[in-house]
Amino acid sequence: MADLRQVPWRDPEATWTWDGLIAAARKWPDDVIITNEGLGGATAAQAARAVESLQPAEVHIVVVGRDLWRTLPSMWQESVRSRSLWSFEEFLKAIEEGRHDAFWNHTANRMLLRWGDLVPPERRHIITMPPPGAPETVLWERFAGVVGIGDGVCEIGEQHANPSLGAPEIELLRRLNHALGDRYPHRMPYRRGVLRHLVNPVLKNSKNDMKFSIGANRTQWILDLTEERIKELRDYPCHIVGDLDELRPADMREGVSFDELTEKQVMETALETIIGLLGYAEELHGQIEKSRGDMLTRLKKRVRHRLPIGRA
Incomplete structure (x- = not known):
């Protein structure tokens, strides 16, 4: 890519x-x-x-679409996990004012139109994301139906969600990105270092109980954009899997605004993160020691097996 x-x-x-x-x-x-x-x-x-x-x-072009109320926070958080520095408010304002057109490249409408125009209408597919509370297998079943994977071909194991970070956790990561300066300028080294050893084992397992949302002041903006997007997709010749009505936000309850986040909350999260890193380091140390022990045991067995048997 x-x-x-x-x-x-x-x-x-x-x-x-x-x-x-x-x-x-x-x-x-x-x-x-x-x-x-x-x-x-x-x-x-x-x-x-x-x-x-x-x-x-x-x-065939297959695109998955979900409502903007969930997409915007998710896309901003993913950008921070990929080394971005801007705040959620800066992110939203840039989209509102047309200064972040690249955001729309990762939405169903832009993707389907840009890629779908390259293939016949019968090979264009949009799958809508089920609303919160739907059975976990619905999205998979829709996708499998499009690409022709029959029932029983794949074993559906335990569903592993990609958990969102809470407001203080993602703010801590954003500040870390600032502090890193010109270190980790490329995505893969950043993912190997920061995601592998901080985000995935520590921050994702933190409390993450302080959720954030877009805010009531932008509710109508989201609803107006949603209706425009639905109309555009209804008018575009393609195969719809699911229901375009699912692109309307099902739950627009508010979470914490970043304006309400205090320095104390960020500091407490930072301390908990350090404690988590210490535990993670101890766990890694134990795995290394066990690996060394297992390797030494295998080497001893191999040496014994190859040593000549002495005569009495």
């Missing part, structure tokens, strides 16, 4: 290319699914190159 889009944050040590991916796909005798949310950021020319490179395969 990063190679196809030629993004400036691509890790210079990365070896995979789009052409390499296509070469591997051509060797596969059956259907191939290529998926990455970053593909939404491709330009029209990059999307055209991607679809053309897959010829003469029968290319």
Whole structure:
């Protein structure tokens, strides 16, 4: 994805290319699914190159859409997890004022129109995200139906959600991004360092009980945008899986505003995070010691097995 889009944050040590991916796909005798949310950021020319490179395969475009009330906080938080520095208010204001057009690249409408125009209408599919409280398998069932995965082919195990961080936890990460300066300038080293050793094992397991939301002052803005998006999709020739009405927010209850977040709450979260890091370090140390012990045992057995048996 990063190679196809030629993004400036691509890790210079990365070896995979789009052409390499296509070469591997051509060797596969059956259907191939290529998926990455970053593909939404491709330009029209990059999307055209991607679809053309897959010829003469029968290319389908599958997009998942969800309501903006959930999308906006999720996209901002994901941007912070990817090294961004801006606050939630700065993020929202930039979108309102048209200064962050790239946000729309990762929404169903922009993705479907940019990529869908490259294939016939019967090969364009939009799957709507079920509302909160729906059975966990609904989204999978919709996707499986589109790509032709029959019942019983895949074993549906325990569902693992991608938990959102709470307001003080994500604010702590945002401030850390500022403090990192020019360290971790590329995405993969950042993910290997910060996500692997801080976000995933520690921050995701913190309290995260102080949820945040867009705010009542932007409720009507969200509702107006929603109706525009639904009308655009109804008018676009494509296969709709689910119901476009599900793009309307089902629950617009408010969470904490970042204006209400105190320095004390951020400091308490920072201290809890340090404690969590100490526990994580102890756990890693135990795993290393166990690995060393297991390796030493295997080596001793191998040496015993190869030593010649002495004569009496």
